[in-house]
Amino acid sequence: MPLFPRSSGSFEYFHFQLLHRYDYTLTAPMNETEKTEINSTIVLLTRAIVDTLGIVVMAPATTHHLYPPFPANIPTAPLVSVSLAKLEASDGKESQAFFDSCKSLGFFYLDTSNSPLGDALVSEAEQLHELQKEFFRLAHEEKEDYARERVDPFFGYRHGKLSDGQRNETYNMRKDDFVGNCDALPHPDLIKDNWPLLQSYVRHCRSVIDLMITHLEVHLQLPIGTLAGLHRINERSGDHIRFNQRAVQPYSEGDAKEGEHTDFGTLTILFNWLGGLQIRHPETGEWIFVKPVPGHAIVNLGDSLVKFTAGILRSNVHRVVVPPAPQDQIARNSLVYFSRPEDVVVLRRLKGGLIDEQPRSDVPELEMTSQEWIQRRSLGDLKGVYTHKGLELRP
Numbered sequence: 001m002p003l004f005p006r007s008s009g010s011f012e013y014f015h016f017q018l019l020h021r022y023d024y025t026l027t028a029p030m031n032e033t034e035k036t037e038i039n040s041t042i043v044l045l046t047r048a049i050v051d052t053l054g055i056v057v058m059a060p061a062t063t064h065h066l067y068p069p070f071p072a073n074i075p076t077a078p079l080v081s082v083s084l085a086k087l088e089a090s091d092g093k094e095s096q097a098f099f100d101s102c103k104s105l106g107f108f109y110l111d112t113s114n115s116p117l118g119d120a121l122v123s124e125a126e127q128l129h130e131l132q133k134e135f136f137r138l139a140h141e142e143k144e145d146y147a148r149e150r151v152d153p154f155f156g157y158r159h160g161k162l163s164d165g166q167r168n169e170t171y172n173m174r175k176d177d178f179v180g181n182c183d184a185l186p187h188p189d190l191i192k193d194n195w196p197l198l199q200s201y202v203r204h205c206r207s208v209i210d211l212m213i214t215h216l217e218v219h220l221q222l223p224i225g226t227l228a229g230l231h232r233i234n235e236r237s238g239d240h241i242r243f244n245q246r247a248v249q250p251y252s253e254g255d256a257k258e259g260e261h262t263d264f265g266t267l268t269i270l271f272n273w274l275g276g277l278q279i280r281h282p283e284t285g286e287w288i289f290v291k292p293v294p295g296h297a298i299v300n301l302g303d304s305l306v307k308f309t310a311g312i313l314r315s316n317v318h319r320v321v322v323p324p325a326p327q328d329q330i331a332r333n334s335l336v337y338f339s340r341p342e343d344v345v346v347l348r349r350l351k352g353g354l355i356d357e358q359p360r361s362d363v364p365e366l367e368m369t370s371q372e373w374i375q376r377r378s379l380g381d382l383k384g385v386y387t388h389k390g391l392e393l394r395p
């Protein structure tokens with residue numbers, strides 16, 4: 001039986017009972033982090049009970065309600081919600097709404113409801129959320145064994161240091177390790193013990209991405225397989241899962257500016273539980289928060305789709321800042337799946353369909369392989385943001 005399916009109220013009931021009991025029995029003053037840790041433990045316990053007793057349950061599938069709420073009184077980004085189930089059913093209106101968001105904002109919510117694939121994605125994202133918190137709780141020395149400097153120029157563990165010694169941390173795990181395209185890089189036991197979950201998440205994210213790629217091909221009037229043929233799962237690519245954790249910290253304008261970026265690759269599937277993500281509004285230039293919505297992934301487009309389509313599609317500038325109060329008193333995690341063209345694919349405008357109608361620039365475009373693009377954008381001389389106007393390098 002599924003670990004965490006969505007089909008009756010039992011999970012909620014158990015969870016409520018446990019929370020209720022803990023409200024009465026735990027009177028010690030706690031900070032937000034401690035409360036959330038206890039809440040997470042209760043969620044895990046509840047799942048174990050529900051599983052052991054063989055009770056078939058439905059939502060809440062998500063744990064957003066365990067955190068302080070996203071404030072009601074601040075402006076939020078106007079992301080359209082696109083239904084995965086309707087994209088799977090080739091619903092014309094939904095597909096058009098999807099394409100319109102890819103052109104206008106380059107960001108949208110993916111509503112996972114009424115789709116077994118969506119259920120799997122949300123359920124695994126919740127499990128990976130627990131796993132990433134556990135990963136970041138490992139001793140610093142253990143995590144340092146898997147530092148980027150030790151394992152790979154791009155993948156592995158990275159951290160920045162804050163003035164009080166706390167860390168902002170990431171762990172990048174490549175898709176090729178999980179699908180067996182190469183020997184896996186070294187990983188801590190915690191990750192190896194959860195290998196099947198990570199493998200399954202990669203497959204599910206890729207199914208969603210492959211579906212969206214097919215819809216893009218249709219709207220761009222490209223021969224079917226044009227984009228899919230550049231993103232074959234069994235070929236080497238920079239696709240990866242990323243765990244992110246930001247420590248509690250004061251707002252810093254310098255850090256916010258430093259964090260402005262576009263994603264380098266094709267499509268990104270993001271789950272977060274607290275606010276903090278902001279997009280730069282394409283018209284007003286204002287920074288606006290994206291509100292996390294339970295049961296919805298946030299999807300955004302990356303640089304390679306701008307290059308392939310000569311600017312028809314938008315890779316929007318975004319950043320992560322301190323979450324809005326009262327969410328700012330707790331460490332913030334996010335779970336990202338980045339898809340990228342195969343390593344050897346040269347990033348340049350494709351031929352055919354609507355792309356042929358796009359104006360040509362007099363300035364010759366930088367042409368390089370996907371692999372080189374990622375290396376130079378993340379570590380080398382091309383750091384900054386990439387828009388339809390070209391590269392805005394960070395000074």
Ligand SMILES: O=C(O)CCC(=O)C(=O)O
Nearest residue numbers: 244263272277320334336
């Ligand atoms: O943490 C988030 O909400 C977004 C993270 C992000 O944009 C990234 O890792 O590229």
Ligand SMILES: [Fe+2]
Nearest residue numbers: 261262263318
């Ligand atoms: Fe990003």
